[in-house]
Amino acid sequence: MSVSTLPTRSASLYDRVKTLIPPIEWPVFAEDIDAILRLKQQRDAVILAHNYMTPEIFHCVADIVGDSLALAREAMKVDAKVIVLAGVHFMAETAKMLNPSKTVLIPDSRAGCSLAESITPADVRLMRERHPGVPVVTYVNSSAAVKAESDICCTSGNALKVVESLGVDTVIMLPDEYLARNIAAQTKVKVLTWAGHCEVHERFTAAEVRALRVDYPGVTILAHPECPPEVTAEADYTGSTADMSAFVGRERPRRVVLLTECSMADNVSVGYPDIEFVRPCNLCPHMKRITLPKIRHALETMTEEVTIDPALADRARRSVERMLEVR
Ligand code: 13P
Numbered sequence: 001m002s003v004s005t006l007p008t009r010s011a012s013l014y015d016r017v018k019t020l021i022p023p024i025e026w027p028v029f030a031e032d033i034d035a036i037l038r039l040k041q042q043r044d045a046v047i048l049a050h051n052y053m054t055p056e057i058f059h060c061v062a063d064i065v066g067d068s069l070a071l072a073r074e075a076m077k078v079d080a081k082v083i084v085l086a087g088v089h090f091m092a093e094t095a096k097m098l099n100p101s102k103t104v105l106i107p108d109s110r111a112g113c114s115l116a117e118s119i120t121p122a123d124v125r126l127m128r129e130r131h132p133g134v135p136v137v138t139y140v141n142s143s144a145a146v147k148a149e150s151d152i153c154c155t156s157g158n159a160l161k162v163v164e165s166l167g168v169d170t171v172i173m174l175p176d177e178y179l180a181r182n183i184a185a186q187t188k189v190k191v192l193t194w195a196g197h198c199e200v201h202e203r204f205t206a207a208e209v210r211a212l213r214v215d216y217p218g219v220t221i222l223a224h225p226e227c228p229p230e231v232t233a234e235a236d237y238t239g240s241t242a243d244m245s246a247f248v249g250r251e252r253p254r255r256v257v258l259l260t261e262c263s264m265a266d267n268v269s270v271g272y273p274d275i276e277f278v279r280p281c282n283l284c285p286h287m288k289r290i291t292l293p294k295i296r297h298a299l300e301t302m303t304e305e306v307t308i309d310p311a312l313a314d315r316a317r318r319s320v321e322r323m324l325e326v327r
């Protein structure tokens with residue numbers, strides 16, 4: 001089947017991903033894309049997709065794309081009856097918390113996160129006992145139950161502002177040790193940490209960054225703040241996935257590397273054919289559980305629905321809403 005004889009809804013979309021998907025592979029995606037576009041209309045659904053989704057999801061079926069902060073803000077505004085969250089479980093929980101009357105579906109509920117797994121509500125209570133009166137700032141990469149035990153949430157895009165908004169000299173920042181240490185390096189506020197790590201970003205090393213500079217002269221190196229501080233110290237810029245994307249658009253480096261999940265560079269590269277994207281990257285096995293066939297299945301069967309106990313959701317929502325008030 002040639003690209004022009006494919007199902008009508010998806011035929012025009014190939015242009016968006018033609019630099020990433022060879023024509024011979026496109027028919028495999030086109031049928032699911034066509035079905036998903038039809039099902040979205042039938043079900044009155046929107047797809048919110050994280051920046052780490054594969055290009056055929058990100059560019060061809062998503063209605064809204066972004067980092068965790070943008071997805072939380074956009075989830076609140078959704079009017080449609082159904083939200084399909086193409087991302088990991090904590091993102092779907094956050095969407096449900098912020099827009100509880102909507103049906104929120106996740107295409108694979110096993111899409112977790114090593115950071116969310118690293119801490120329990122009992123751990124948060126223990127930290128409070130050890131450090132009485134110190135506010136708890138919790139990264140959104142956490143369960144609703146952990147958010148419910150926290151004072152305020154943060155994302156990689158607003159962590160510094162959130163910490164400084166509290167007007168205190170010490171905060172507890174959970175669960176990402178590296179994000180906490182990267183923020184501590186930018187503020188006078190003392191930051192107490194937890195030993196959680198992102199299994200994707202903790203694998204980047206400072207030696208790897210130095211080798212990139214030798215192998216790719218002139219390369220601009222952008223890092224996610226979940227990377228170890230030794231890595232961010234060697235990078236030219238550190239920011240959330242949305243911040244990295246904005247940096248590329250604004251600064252137009254000739255050659256760039258994004259020290260983060262692999263799909264990120266693929267998705268950004270589509271808009272900048274003149275920029276060379278050097279691609280050492282690490283795959284997130286949790287994000288990669290979300291595929292086109294699973295999104296289609298979610299919309300066909302209206303599963304898997306994300307639910308949160310309403311009392312727990314109320315407590316968790318307070319932490320997220322407090323974060324969203326910080327500008
Ligand atoms: P962002 O909020 O920067 O998109 O990060 C989410 C995440 O899970 C990164 O690993």
Ligand code: SF4
Nearest residue numbers: 113114198199200284
């Ligand atoms: Fe969690 Fe890391 Fe995957 Fe992001 S990349 S979802 S922080 S495991």
